[in-house]
Amino acid sequence: MPPGVNSPFPDSMPQLLFQTDPARDASSLALHAALPVRAGHYDELRLPAGTTGTAALRPAWARFFELLDPKGLREMNRNAEAVSRQIQENGITYNIYADADGPTRPWSLDLLPFIIDQDDWRLIERGLMQRASLLNQIMADIYGPQTLLAQGLLPPALVQGHPGYLRPLRGYTPPGGVYLHIVAFDLARNSDGNWRVVSQRTQAPSGLGYLLENRITISSMFPEAFKQLRVQRLATSYRRLIDMLHQLSPASADGAPPRIALLTPGPYNETxxxxxxxxxxxxxxxxxxxxxxxxxxxxxxxxxxxxxRVHALLRRLDDDFCDPLELRSDSALGIPGLLQAMRAGNVLVANALGTGPLESPALHGFLPAISKRLTGTPLLLPSLHSWWCGEAAACEQALPMLDRAVIKSTYPGSRQRKGFESQIGAGADEKQLRALRARIEQSPDAHTVQAYLPLSHAPTWHKSRIVPRAAMVRLFALADGQGGWHVLPGGLTRIANRQQRIVSMQRGGSSMDTWVTTDGPVDPFSMQPASMRPEDIAQVRRPVSSRAAENLFWMGRYTERIENDARLANATLGWLNGDLNPEPLSGALARLCMRSGLMPAEPPRSIRVFEHTLVAELASRDPQRGFGRNLSSLTHAAGQIRDRLSPEHWQLIVSAGDRYHRLIAGDRCDTAAALEDADQDAPPRTTADVQRGLRRLNRQILSITGAQTDHMTRDDGWRLLTIGRHTERLATMAGMLATLFEDNAILRDGGFNLLLQLFDSSITYRAYYQGRHEVPALLNLLALDANNPRSPACSLKMLRNTLPRLPGNSADLPGLLPEPDLGLTLSRLCQRDEHGRYAQVLALASRLEDAASVLSDEISRRYFSHSADVDQSLAAT
Structure with missing residues (x-):
C-alpha cells in the first residue's frame, strides 16, 4: 500500500492535558496538546492557519471536544485503558502474518475516531457506487464477450495473463449477473484534501467484522458525542447484505429459507x-x-x-484455494467440485471466483477510459496515477520518476508469478533506485508504478497527547442484487505506527472507528430480527457441523485430561517432598506419570531424578511435550469452534497456559510476548513454582469446566462435549485404579490416601467413613457409587443417559459400555486371588479402558466423517 511517512516525533512533547490551564475550554486544550502535522500532509484535526497565523480545529473535531468538556478530557487515559481491556476481555485478535506457532495478538484500536463529514461522504458514496458497478461490468465482460480486450481498452496480459483469471469459469454468469457482492476500497486524502482510491479488494475483502467491533467499543466511550454529531449507524447495511444473499441464493425445494454459510480458511488465518x-x-x-x-x-x-444443503457461501478464502479439483490442487482448505456446483447454478458464491485481475494496481491506469466506454461518464473518484510497465510507453514515462513513486507487484499474492512487497522509491538512495530500475527492466510486466501519496494524518491518543498518524480508510460497497449498490456509512480506518512508513495491520499498525456524520436523520434500524411466529421458533435449530462436533468432543476430553494431569502432577510433587517416605509408592507414581505423558517413558533412577525430571517436563513450554501438548491441544480445539464460545469462555482457555507458565516462571514474565521471548533453555523452575502454577491452573480449569457445564446451549454439540469429558474420565479413573491395584500399591504406606486424592474424593470419603482405611469402602466410593462424580459408575450413568440423545440411530451406543451396575457386587470386587491381588478390580479397569476406547472410535466413525456415508439421508434440498 502507498505509505504515509511517519517520521519519529521530537522529544519535546506538549504538556499533558490534565496539567494545562483548567480555565481553558476542551477544544482549546485539545488544540494545545496536539502535535503538528509534517509539512505536505493534510491535517484531519486542524484547519490550516489563517491570516492571523493561528490554527483552529475542524468543525467536527471542535464539536467533538466541546461535548467532552475538560473533565472528559482528563478521563481519556482511563478510557484508552478501558478500550485495551475490552479488547482483551472480548478476545479480539489479529494474528500478524498468521503465525500458527505464536500466540494470538490483541487487535489494536485507537481511542479517537476518524471523522468524515457529510460533504465528503456525498462524493465518496457516489464515487464508490460508480466504481463498484464499473468493476462488476468489467467482470461480466472479461468472462463473457471480452470486448474491452478486443477494443484495446484492457491489455490481454492483465486478464488472460493474470494468474487470477480462472479459465474454467469463462462463460459463467452468476445469479442475477452479480459477480461482486462486496467490494472494499482503500481511500486516502492527498495534501490538498482530495480523496484518492489507492486499491480495491474483490476476492475476499476483510474488515466488516472489525469495523463493527470498533464501532461498539468506541461509541460506548463517547456516547454523547456519537449522538450529537449524528453519526450514521451501520445495521441497515448488514441487513441489506443478508437480504441480497437470500435474494440471489438458489431456491430450496421445500420453500424453506436458504442456508448461508461463511467460508473461513480456519483459525490460523490472521482475521x-x-x-x-x-x-x-x-x-x-x-x-x-x-x-x-x-x-x-x-x-x-x-x-x-x-x-x-448449503445454498450460498460468503467466502473469506482466496480464489485459488477454493476448489482443489480445478484450481490449486494442493489446497487443503477448499471444496472439491465447488466450481461445478457454481456452473450448475446450485450455489451462490459471494464474491464470485475469478476476481483476482480486478485487484491488480495496473488496472487503475485503464479505468478512466473504461468508465467512459461502459458508462459514458468519467470517474467521480480518481485513482492514484498508475503506470503499468508492461506497456513500453508507460514504462519509459515511469522510470524517471521512481524517486517520487511507489513500486508494486502487478500480480500481488500470485504464486505463479512471484510477487514482492511494495517498495517506496521516495527516499531511496541512488543505489537502491538503480536496483529498482534494473528489476523493472528485467521483468517490466510484473511491475506497476504508482504516484507517491503523502497520506493525511489523523489525530490519535497516546499517553495524554494527541499524536498525528498516517491514515487510510477502507470502505465497503454492497450490491443490492438488482444492479444497484449501497455504501456502508462507516469503515475501517488503519493508521501507521511511528516506526512504519506503510499503513498495514500486518506490520503492526492500528485501527480507528470511522464516523460518518450527517445533518439529516440517523437511521434507527437495528439488526434485531422481526417478530417470529410460534411455528417459526419451533423450527429453529442451529446446525452442528461434523468438524465442530469433533472439536467439541475433544475439547471435553482435553479439559478433563488437563484437570486430571494437574491433580496427578501436584499430588506426585507433594508426595515426593512430603513427610512420608515416598519410596514405597514411587514406582506407581512413575507409572502414572509416564502413562499420562507427564514424563518420558523411562523409569527414573532415583527419587530426586524423578522429581527433577517431572519439574522440567511440567515447566517446559514445548507445545509438543506432555503437559504443554495438552494445553495447546485444548486451545487448538477451542479455536476451531470459537464462534460457539462466549468471549469469557474463550479467554479462560487462551489464558490458561499463559498464566500457568507465568506463575511457574515466578512472575518474571509480565506479558505473553515476554514469555514467548523468554529463554527456552532456562533452568527448570523450583518444585514450589511448579506447584503454585498447577494449583492456579486447576482453579482455571474448574472455571472452564463450569463454563462448559452451565453456560453452553444443550444441543448435540454440547452432548458430545459431555460425552468426551466422561469418556476421558472413564479411561483415566480406570487407569488409576489399575496402576495402584496392580501390585497392591494401594496397601502400601500412603497408597490409600493417594488414590482418594487422585479421584478428588478425600472429603467425601472422610464424611462417609471417618477414621477408617478399608479397601471395600474405598472401592464402593471410587468404583461403584454412581453419586460420586469421579467414579466410573457415575460416568457410565452419564454416558448411558446422553448417548441415546445423539442424532441418528444412536440407541445402540450404550451397548458398547459395561452394565449399569458394572456387573459386579462389592463383595466380588473385593475378592483377592491366590497371589493376594485384587484381580476383579484389574479386570474391571481393563474393561472400562477398552469400553472408553471403543466408544471413542465408534463416535468418531459415526459422526465425524461422512466420507463413506452412503446410507446418510440427505436433508430436504
Whole structure:
C-alpha cells in the first residue's frame, strides 16, 4: 500500500492535558496538546492557519471536544485503558502474518475516531457506487464477450495473463449477473484534501467484522458525542447484505429459507476472529472447506444430522484455494467440485471466483477510459496515477520518476508469478533506485508504478497527547442484487505506527472507528430480527457441523485430561517432598506419570531424578511435550469452534497456559510476548513454582469446566462435549485404579490416601467413613457409587443417559459400555486371588479402558466423517 511517512516525533512533547490551564475550554486544550502535522500532509484535526497565523480545529473535531468538556478530557487515559481491556476481555485478535506457532495478538484500536463529514461522504458514496458497478461490468465482460480486450481498452496480459483469471469459469454468469457482492476500497486524502482510491479488494475483502467491533467499543466511550454529531449507524447495511444473499441464493425445494454459510480458511488465518464474529452477527454458519462436500452438483454441510444443503457461501478464502479439483490442487482448505456446483447454478458464491485481475494496481491506469466506454461518464473518484510497465510507453514515462513513486507487484499474492512487497522509491538512495530500475527492466510486466501519496494524518491518543498518524480508510460497497449498490456509512480506518512508513495491520499498525456524520436523520434500524411466529421458533435449530462436533468432543476430553494431569502432577510433587517416605509408592507414581505423558517413558533412577525430571517436563513450554501438548491441544480445539464460545469462555482457555507458565516462571514474565521471548533453555523452575502454577491452573480449569457445564446451549454439540469429558474420565479413573491395584500399591504406606486424592474424593470419603482405611469402602466410593462424580459408575450413568440423545440411530451406543451396575457386587470386587491381588478390580479397569476406547472410535466413525456415508439421508434440498 502507498505509505504515509511517519517520521519519529521530537522529544519535546506538549504538556499533558490534565496539567494545562483548567480555565481553558476542551477544544482549546485539545488544540494545545496536539502535535503538528509534517509539512505536505493534510491535517484531519486542524484547519490550516489563517491570516492571523493561528490554527483552529475542524468543525467536527471542535464539536467533538466541546461535548467532552475538560473533565472528559482528563478521563481519556482511563478510557484508552478501558478500550485495551475490552479488547482483551472480548478476545479480539489479529494474528500478524498468521503465525500458527505464536500466540494470538490483541487487535489494536485507537481511542479517537476518524471523522468524515457529510460533504465528503456525498462524493465518496457516489464515487464508490460508480466504481463498484464499473468493476462488476468489467467482470461480466472479461468472462463473457471480452470486448474491452478486443477494443484495446484492457491489455490481454492483465486478464488472460493474470494468474487470477480462472479459465474454467469463462462463460459463467452468476445469479442475477452479480459477480461482486462486496467490494472494499482503500481511500486516502492527498495534501490538498482530495480523496484518492489507492486499491480495491474483490476476492475476499476483510474488515466488516472489525469495523463493527470498533464501532461498539468506541461509541460506548463517547456516547454523547456519537449522538450529537449524528453519526450514521451501520445495521441497515448488514441487513441489506443478508437480504441480497437470500435474494440471489438458489431456491430450496421445500420453500424453506436458504442456508448461508461463511467460508473461513480456519483459525490460523490472521482475521479469523472477525470471521467468527461476523458469522455470529449475521446469523450465518461458520464453516471450513472440510465441513462441506459436493454431491450431484449440490453443496452440502456435514452435520451430526447428516448432509444439509448449503445454498450460498460468503467466502473469506482466496480464489485459488477454493476448489482443489480445478484450481490449486494442493489446497487443503477448499471444496472439491465447488466450481461445478457454481456452473450448475446450485450455489451462490459471494464474491464470485475469478476476481483476482480486478485487484491488480495496473488496472487503475485503464479505468478512466473504461468508465467512459461502459458508462459514458468519467470517474467521480480518481485513482492514484498508475503506470503499468508492461506497456513500453508507460514504462519509459515511469522510470524517471521512481524517486517520487511507489513500486508494486502487478500480480500481488500470485504464486505463479512471484510477487514482492511494495517498495517506496521516495527516499531511496541512488543505489537502491538503480536496483529498482534494473528489476523493472528485467521483468517490466510484473511491475506497476504508482504516484507517491503523502497520506493525511489523523489525530490519535497516546499517553495524554494527541499524536498525528498516517491514515487510510477502507470502505465497503454492497450490491443490492438488482444492479444497484449501497455504501456502508462507516469503515475501517488503519493508521501507521511511528516506526512504519506503510499503513498495514500486518506490520503492526492500528485501527480507528470511522464516523460518518450527517445533518439529516440517523437511521434507527437495528439488526434485531422481526417478530417470529410460534411455528417459526419451533423450527429453529442451529446446525452442528461434523468438524465442530469433533472439536467439541475433544475439547471435553482435553479439559478433563488437563484437570486430571494437574491433580496427578501436584499430588506426585507433594508426595515426593512430603513427610512420608515416598519410596514405597514411587514406582506407581512413575507409572502414572509416564502413562499420562507427564514424563518420558523411562523409569527414573532415583527419587530426586524423578522429581527433577517431572519439574522440567511440567515447566517446559514445548507445545509438543506432555503437559504443554495438552494445553495447546485444548486451545487448538477451542479455536476451531470459537464462534460457539462466549468471549469469557474463550479467554479462560487462551489464558490458561499463559498464566500457568507465568506463575511457574515466578512472575518474571509480565506479558505473553515476554514469555514467548523468554529463554527456552532456562533452568527448570523450583518444585514450589511448579506447584503454585498447577494449583492456579486447576482453579482455571474448574472455571472452564463450569463454563462448559452451565453456560453452553444443550444441543448435540454440547452432548458430545459431555460425552468426551466422561469418556476421558472413564479411561483415566480406570487407569488409576489399575496402576495402584496392580501390585497392591494401594496397601502400601500412603497408597490409600493417594488414590482418594487422585479421584478428588478425600472429603467425601472422610464424611462417609471417618477414621477408617478399608479397601471395600474405598472401592464402593471410587468404583461403584454412581453419586460420586469421579467414579466410573457415575460416568457410565452419564454416558448411558446422553448417548441415546445423539442424532441418528444412536440407541445402540450404550451397548458398547459395561452394565449399569458394572456387573459386579462389592463383595466380588473385593475378592483377592491366590497371589493376594485384587484381580476383579484389574479386570474391571481393563474393561472400562477398552469400553472408553471403543466408544471413542465408534463416535468418531459415526459422526465425524461422512466420507463413506452412503446410507446418510440427505436433508430436504
Amino acid at each position: 479469523y476472529f472477525e470471521q467468527s464474529y461476523l458469522a455470529r452477527y449475521l446469523g450465518l454458519t461458520l464453516v471450513e472447506g472440510s465441513d462441506l462436500l459436493v454431491r450431484d452438483d449440490q453443496l452440502f454441510l456435514k452435520t451430526l444430522h447428516g448432509l444439509e
